[in-house]
Amino acid sequence: MDLFEAIMERRSVRSYQGRPIPVGDLERLVKAAHWAPSAGNINPRHFVTVTEPKIVEAIKALSPGMFGGPVAVIVLCSDRAKAEKRASSNGYIYSIMDVSMSAQNLLLAAHALGIGACVVRSFHAKAVGSLLGCPEHVVPELLVALGYPQGNLGQGIRPPLEDLSHNERWRQEGSSHE
C-alpha cells in the first residue's frame, strides 16, 4: 500500500465486525506504534493490548468516545514519572507528543492491514488505568479501538487546505502575499 494513499484513504472506524484480529497483527500494530519518533528520545510510552471481551466492554463503559463493538483496544500510556525525570517540566508535553505520534503510526498500520481503528481521548484515564492495573505514574493517554470495518468508511472532511497553508510567511486575509 502506498503511504500517501493510505494517509488519504484512512478514516476513523466506529462500526466493526465481530471477527477477531490475529495476535500477530496486533503485535505488528504495537511495533509500529513503538517505532514512532520520541521527543527528546525519552521514550515514556507503554502499550496495553486488550482483547478479552469483558475488559474491552468495561473500557468501553468508561469511554464515551468509543462507539460500536471493537474486538480489541490498544491503550497508549505515558510514564509520567520517567518523562518528568528525563525532561523536567516539558516531560508531560513530550510524552503527549510521543503517544500522539505512536497513535498515528498505529492508525496507518491498522489501515494497511485492513483493520479499522478509531483513536479515543474521551475516557476516564484514572478509571481505565485502575482497571488495567497500571501503576499510578503510568497514565492512559489515548485509546485505539480496533476491529474489521462494518459498512462504508465514510467521507473525510477537512477545512480547505488553502485556508490553513502558508508559504514562507503567514498569509493574512486580503493580502496578496502567499
Place this chain on the structure above:
Amino acid sequence: MSSADLRGEAHKLLCYMATSARNLVGEPPMYGPFRLVDASSRLIDILERQGVDDGTLTEARALIEEKKYLVMNDEDAFVEFLDDLVMLLARSLV
C-alpha cells in the same frame, strides 16, 4: 434478559453517563447534547432487549444512530436533528 443482565447493562450505561459528565467539564460544548442523545439511544437499546418498545422508541433510536455523528461536521444539521427527535418523542406523549 435476566435481572442480572439488566443490572449489568444498566451499570455500563451509568458508567458511560458518569464518565461523560466528568469529561464534559473540559470537552467541546457540543459534546454535551451528543452524549445525551447517545445515552438515550443506549437506554432505548436496553429497553428493547427487555421487550419494552412502543415503536416510537425504536424509531427514535434509529434516528439517533443515523444522525448523531452530524455533530462532527455539520452542527446546524445536528441541531435540526435534535428538534426532529424531540418532536418525534413528543408526539407519543399523549
